[in-house]
Amino acid sequence: MRIATWNINxxxxxxxxxxxxxxxxxxxxxxxxxxxxxxxxxxAFEIEALGYNVAVLGQKGLHGVALISKHPIEDxxxxxxQADGDExxxxxxxxxxxxxxxxxxxxxxxxxxxxxIGTEKFEYKLAWLQRLEDWAREELLREEPLVIAGDYNIIxxxxxxxxxxxxxxxxxxxPEPRAAFRRISALGLTDAVRAVNDGGGxxxxxDYQAGAWQKNNGIRIDHLLLSPEAADxxxxxxxxxxxxxxxxxxxHVPVWADLA
DNA sequence: ATGGTTGGTAGCCAA
Numbered sequence: 046m047r048i049a050t051w052n053i054n055x056x057x058x059x060x061x062x063x064x065x066x067x068x069x070x071x072x073x074x075x076x077x078x079x080x081x082x083x084x085x086x087x088x089a090f091e092i093e094a095l096g097y098n099v100a101v102l103g104q105k106g107l108h109g110v111a112l113i114s115k116h117p118i119e120d121x122x123x124x125x126x127q128a129d130g131d132e133x134x135x136x137x138x139x140x141x142x143x144x145x146x147x148x149x150x151x152x153x154x155x156x157x158x159x160x161x162i163g164t165e166k167f168e169y170k171l172a173w174l175q176r177l178e179d180w181a182r183e184e185l186l187r188e189e190p191l192v193i194a195g196d197y198n199i200i201x202x203x204x205x206x207x208x209x210x211x212x213x214x215x216x217x218x219x220p221e222p223r224a225a226f227r228r229i230s231a232l233g234l235t236d237a238v239r240a241v242n243d244g245g246g247x248x249x250x251x252d253y254q255a256g257a258w259q260k261n262n263g264i265r266i267d268h269l270l271l272s273p274e275a276a277d278x279x280x281x282x283x284x285x286x287x288x289x290x291x292x293x294x295x296x297h298v299p300v301w302a303d304l305a
Numbered sequence: 306a307t308g309g310t311t312g313g314t315a316g317c318c319a320a
Contacts, residue, residue: 054320055312079320081313106313158320198320252320253310296311296320 046143046304047072048151049285050194050267052250052297056080056111060088062291067095070285072301073115074141076153076194080109087111104134110153110195116143125176133157135173147190149275149304154195159216167216170198174225181232184272190304191272193234196297198266199226201236204245205265217266234270237282237302249284250297258289267300278304 049072053059056077067075075097080087084103092099092113100112102123112118118139125136138152154177159170177193184191200218203209212218230236238247248263257263271279285299 058312079312107319160320255309257309293311 046074046146046149047301048074048076048149048192048194048269048304049299049301050076050078050153050196050269051299052078052155052196052267052295054079054081054295054297056088056109057082057086058293059295060091062288062294064091064095065291066285066288066299067092067097067113070299070301072113072299073143074151075113075299076151077111077113078109078153078155078196080111081106082109100137100139102134102137108134108155110134110137110155112137112139112151112153114139114141114151116141118142119148125173125180127176127179131173136177149190149192150184152191152193152195154193154197156196156198158198159219159222162214162216162219167219170216171221171225174222174229178225178229178232181229181234181270185232185234188274189272190275190278192269192275192302193229194269194300196266197226197268199223200264200266201226201239201268205247207246207248207260207262207264211262212264217264230270233273235273235276235279237269237271237276237279238265238284238300240276240279241282247284249300251289253296267297269300269302271302275304280305
């Protein structure tokens with residue numbers, strides 16, 4: 046079972062790429078972020094025509110997440126607990142229920158960017174990560190397969206950037222969100238890509254600006270974190286780099302994990 | 306130090 050995550054940077058502008066990638070890579074489950082459209086504007090018809098089910102938490106123009114699955118999507122939850130007036134659409138989870146296999150809870154999460162540091166945006170990022178940590182802690186008590194996939198907007202380690210020094214004043218590389226990532230990991234979650242490859246040079250995002258892609262000036266900020274019950278089934282994980290060479294690409298590429 | 310690009314919505318913001 047292949048579970049993938051992709052910050053698509055506008056599903057309407059990227060529909061051709063999305064359909065191509067779904068046919069090409071054929072993930073069982075795809076977690077999308079930054080769909081940038083309201084629920085009713087999500088291109089469900091075209092995606093369902095490829096044999097997928099769809100669950101969406103949209104928002105007009107900004108953010109927005111979705112789950113796409115070849116298997117039934119049950120028990121969908123939208124938003125994290127402790128919302129306290131938070132109206133940004135950044136989290137959806139569902140129980141992926143294959144006919145003859147163990148169900149897996151999969152979350153599609155779009156962590157706040159948090160720039161610039163020293164503003165309420167950065168504080169919002171930290172508060173959001175705390176809410177995710179609280180949710181994950183509760184969810185892990187079930188001792189069941191769980192995948193928290195998405196655009197974490199966190200560069201976990203220096204090897205996750207081509208030029209770490211370029212990011213020292215950026216919210217994606219600050220000590221606080223990196224510590225939050227470590228705390229969440231330390232709950233017992235496994236970084237799927239890192240688990241199968243402990244080297245550097247693995248990137249999931251290249252800025253549109255200044256020829257970042259051509260220079261391979263990338264960062265690894267899209268992650269799949271696996272509960273122990275999911276990690277036990279991890280076969281392989283990877284990054285669909287080639288998608289960045291397509292016409293009108295997202296600035297992120299899909300990341301995936303294959304579970305037995 | 307600055308500028309560089311894209312998407313979405315509507316005269317700039319978020320990334």
